[in-house]
Amino acid sequence: MTTTAFTHPSVLAAVLTALPPFLAFVLIMLFLQRHRVLAAALAIGTSGLSLCTAVYLLVRHGSGVPAVQYQAEWLVSGNIKISAGAVLDPTSIFMLCVVTVICFLVQVYSLGYMAKDPGFSRYYAYMAFFEGAMTALVLSPSLLQLYVFWELVGLASYLLIGFWYEKFSASEAGKKAFVMTRLGDVAFLLGMLVLLSHLGNLDINELNSAGVINALSPGVLTMSVLLIFGGIIGKSAQFPLLTWLPDAMEGPTPVSALLHSATMVAAGVFLFARLFPLFSASSTAMSVCLAIGTISMLLTSTMAMVSRDIKKVWAYSTISQLGFMIMGLAAGGFVAGTFHLTTHAGFKALLFLCSGVFIHHYNTNDIFEMSRMGAKSLKIPMFFIIIAAAALAGIPPFSGFFSKELILMQLSGLDNPLWLAAGVIGAILTSYYSFRLIFILLRPGANMGAADRSIRTNSNTHGHHHDSRSEWLMGLPLLFLALVTVSIGFFQDQFSHLLSPEATADAAHAAEHISWLPFLAVGLCVSGALWAWVEYGRRGSAQIGIAERLPVIRALFAERWYMDKIYRWLLDHVIYGGVSRACATNDKKVIDGSLDSFARGAVDSGKILSKLHMTNIQAKLMSAFVIILLLALYSFFEA
Amino acid sequence: MIVPYGHVIVLAGIIFLLGLLCAVTRRNLIMIVLGIEIMLNAGALAFIGASLRWQQMGGQAVALFILAIAAAEVSIGLALIVSVYRKYGTIHVDILEKSTR
Amino acid sequence: MTIHSIIFYLLSSVVIVSTGIAVTRRDLVHAVVYLIFTFFGTAMIFYLLGAPLLAALEVIIYAGAIMVLFLFIIMMIRTEPSTAPLIPPGQWWPVIGFCLLYITAGFLFMYQEPDFWVFLTPAMATPGAFGRFLFQTHWLSIEIISLLLLIAVIGALVLGKPAGKKPNKTNGNRI
Structure with a gap:
């Protein structure tokens, strides 16, 4: 059931789930950096609110209320329409409950765990930010909206892994996680663009409907699904991109519990479940x-x-x-x-x-x-x-x-x-x-x-x-x-x-x-x-x-099947040694070279022109008059 | 009956040639500006002749404009000469060309 | 040959001769003084050709203002006449070629022009009539010219401001 009524109780509840954590994030970052107790209270309060609305949604829809989808048009370009809104079907509600429950518990737990940390307020701001992004991701009715919050969740992960940024290994791990998941996300984006160019629509419900699946040729379908799966590989740390997750343990332990085991990395699996009919086609x-x-x-x-x-x-x-x-x-x-x-x-x-x-x-x-x-x-x-x-x-x-x-x-x-x-x-x-x-x-x-x-x-x-x-x-x-x-x-x-x-x-x-x-x-x-x-x-x-x-x-085993070493080698020899060097050479020889020679040519021709300029002004006056005279003679004989 | 119209034009042409030769051959900035003045004057003379030939006052109006432009040109030209002299200490074209190259 | 034509030829010979002398003078002051004769002659020709206002303006502006300005500048700069030949030896041939070209073109036009032998009839544009004509039909151009003169004044002022740098005395006395 698609509704356009914003006042539908489920939709309101969904908004109440996703919005307050973002507000908490903004408030804490702006005003409450120095007020530890207030910051934690705000974050946990909004988290509790989210939890309550999520449970309300679960009870309401668990007792037979059909799935609700609220959408408003967000981007319209030609016949491409992207909508934003919230979808409330069993998959999203279950995931919503999981996310809000774990978030709430972890935030309460962090009261004890992080009590002595100087970045206490910042920690709660990031936590609230993560919770908002994750709930919005879960509620997304279109793939693009999901992608946006997918990236925000990735940002939250980066911030929280590198939470103790003064620790070198932590900031390195944050960078590694960010870059490796971005690799997958590029594939995700490409897959999304393939779908968009063939369907003109990224609505998840429509993507999952049989008509759309039949409308795509098998090759395109497989390609787009595999590309989207690339995003899942990155986010859920699957085989080729799995080494970032162990390093992500540099973050505080509650963060590891929340993001890197229970919720965020499960977002990949959640996406799989979301697009299950499309994948199984x-x-x-x-x-x-x-x-x-x-x-x-x-x-x-x-x-x-x-x-x-x-x-x-x-x-x-x-x-x-x-x-x-x-x-x-x-x-x-x-x-x-x-x-x-x-x-x-x-x-x-x-x-x-x-x-x-x-x-x-x-x-x-x-x-x-x-x-x-x-x-x-x-x-x-x-x-x-x-x-x-x-x-x-x-x-x-x-x-x-x-x-x-x-x-x-x-x-x-x-x-x-x-x-x-x-x-x-x-x-x-x-x-x-x-x-x-x-x-x-x-x-x-x-x-x-x-x-x-x-x-x-x-x-x-x-x-x-x-x-x-x-x-x-x-x-x-x-x-x-x-x-x-x-x-x-x-x-x-x-x-x-x-x-x-x-x-x-x-x-x-x-x-x-x-x-x-x-x-x-x-x-x-x-x-x-x-x-x-x-x-x-x-x-x-x-x-x-x-x-x-x-x-x-x-x-x-301890060296993780030498995966990091292999990546390092690939990075050193293929990316740095091959691609980057080729790019750098291209940059130096072709682009810089052509620009340099162009500039040199301009300077040289300018020198020649300036010689023309520097010569006797009277000679130029003379030549101007000669030319005018010749023109006059020409017009005379023409007439 | 004054003179044939052509004679006025010839007179203007001769003065113009003299001014042109002055502007082109003399190696002194002041003489160059003087030559330009002479050329402008010759142009004004030709316009006044034409004005009389066709009994129209438009030519005289243009001659008046030439006068005004000559005044403006000479003031700017002489100011330029002064500033060149201040900077290089000479107004001789050959020396200037050597010192600015 | 009427009295008018006699006066015209006399005046034109004066103008040509004085201009010719002026452009060949080494001493700038002499050149300017001869040019004043030229401009007086031209002013009288203007009067002869029926432009009394322009004749007066020619005397005032050219012979008066501009030439005096030249004299000021020459006195200020204090240059001595150079001993170099007026026309450098290498430039004779181009000059002669150009003069020949100019004269040829002039003769061609002279014989081709049907109005060449039309005699001018005396007429007089009185200053009042000329002024009315000017401000009735060419008022916009007058305004533009006045603006140009204003700009020239400002430009001369800016250019004439001392740059704060003394002239190089070592070659200051050469022209």
Whole structure:
């Protein structure tokens, strides 16, 4: 249903969701830089308002109100029409809820985490800015509007990664993230232009309608879809452009929780879900997406197996789970992909926030060090992180199990069993690395000496300066997220029913088809957990993983399959050595050269002319008269 | 009956030639300006002759304009000569050409 | 041959001779003084040809104002006559060629022009009639000319302002 009435209650609610955070951003940046409490209150207040309206929308549309689309014409050029507005259908409302819930929780959590930071107000301004951009992105009815906010979200990500800009690595990481996602966005823009030039319209609903899909030739369709997928690759850190996400962990941990695991990087997957009918119209593009998702999932799972940095582990796991979502979507499972997106947002935010507590407490990112300092003694975060890791691994009662099983089910429906095998391997690896981390944290290495104990006692006394209020502020979001993680899996049916009623029947049908799949899934994660226990958790284990025993493989994994090195080499030899040098040579020899020679020619001819100028003025007078006389004679004989 | 109209034109032509030779051959800035004055004067003379030949006062009006233009031209020309003299210390064209090259 | 034509030929010979002398003088002051004769002669020819107002103006402006201005400048600059030949040896041939060309063209026009031998009949444009004519038909041109004169005054003022730089005394005495 398309409405032009601005006063439609859903539309008003949508505006109330997206606009206040922007206002908060402007107000904080302009007036509240020095007022920490006011700034935080404003940001959290607007965030709470957004949350309330989002929940209102969910309840309203969940109880049977049809989807609403409000549009006003924004750009009209010839027969190209671009509209701006808001769309409120199940996909956008679910994503809206996910975004606002996580935003609100993370902002509350940040009250504790960032309390001592000098850039407190700036932090909340950026957070509000991100929230506004992200909600507007989710609500966009046209691809161009979505693109605009997509870029704004990228800007927010850049600002927040480089939040501690005085740290060189942080600003470098911000730059890297910005440039790498821009690479993908260029492809996105091109894909959008292809669609625009062929259709004259970027309305998402119309793009998804069957008529438009039939109107495009298969080649154009595949090309445009693949180009748009390029944008998804950049934003969701998939295979060729994945190295920016681990580096993005230089930002504050709540930022990593919010942007780089739960919401912003999921925007790519969200775009995939948004354009799902368009994507699924091109089977070639779908298989490419499937392949990219698989490769990213497997690659980053292996990277996570050897990392010692707690945030990096979760970053790799984010990429791999995003790959998993893309696999699910590309296999045709719209509900599977979006459901995994929702559950992942919950448990990954929980993981990051728990890690944030550890990092805040021990001032280190290294899991071995944390464990040595007594991470086990922080009972509540430890408890929550185990829940979240279990959800990530896919242990049954937790949310991850349900969504992962859905995706595996979709994969098993494909003709080629290779994809299912990849999914199975991915699930085992996921389970392995999450429990590896848990066991390391739980069991301080048996081979640690007395020196480590002294560090531990020191750090304990050192760690007690956190007051109970900030712990409480940080604990509350954890509790809520843990509740979500535990419970949301049981709402799978309602979820899929709301999201797409017809897909539920398919899913049920497929579930009948392969009844052994849930057992397979459970078996997989348990075996992964057992593997981790054997290597890390067992009493007297050496705490050295199988991948770490072989130096070659370890180096390969730890160096991210040498992807950064390859990029560096490509950059140095192909871009700088080839393209840039060619451009520079062209600049120097052709453009500058031609300009120089032109200028020199002008100067030389000017010299010649000036010689003419400098000669005897009387001679010129004379010649002028001679010419006039000759002209007179000529006219005389002519007449 | 005064003279044939042609004789006035010939007289103007002769004066004009003399002024032209003065302006073209003399190597002194003041003499060049003087030559230009002579040429203008010759032009005015031709116009007055034509005015009488056709019994029209338009030619005399143009002669009046020539007079005014000559006055303007000479004032600007002489000011230029003065400033050139201030700058280069000479008004001799040959020396000026050497020193400005 | 009437009295008018005699006066005309006399005056024209005076004008041509004095102009010829003026343009060949080395001493600038002499040249200017001879030119004053020229302009007086021209003024009388103007009167003869029926333009009394212009004759008066010729005397006032040319012979009076302009020549005096020249004299002022010559006195101010204080140059000595140069000893170089009036026409440099290399320039004789171009000058002679040009004069021949000019005279040829003049003769051609003379014989081609049907009005050449038409005798002028005496007439007189009285200053009053001339002034009325001028301001009735050419008032806009008069205004433009007045503007031009104003601009000339301003331009001369600007150009004549001292540039703050002393003339180079080493070659100041040469012309």
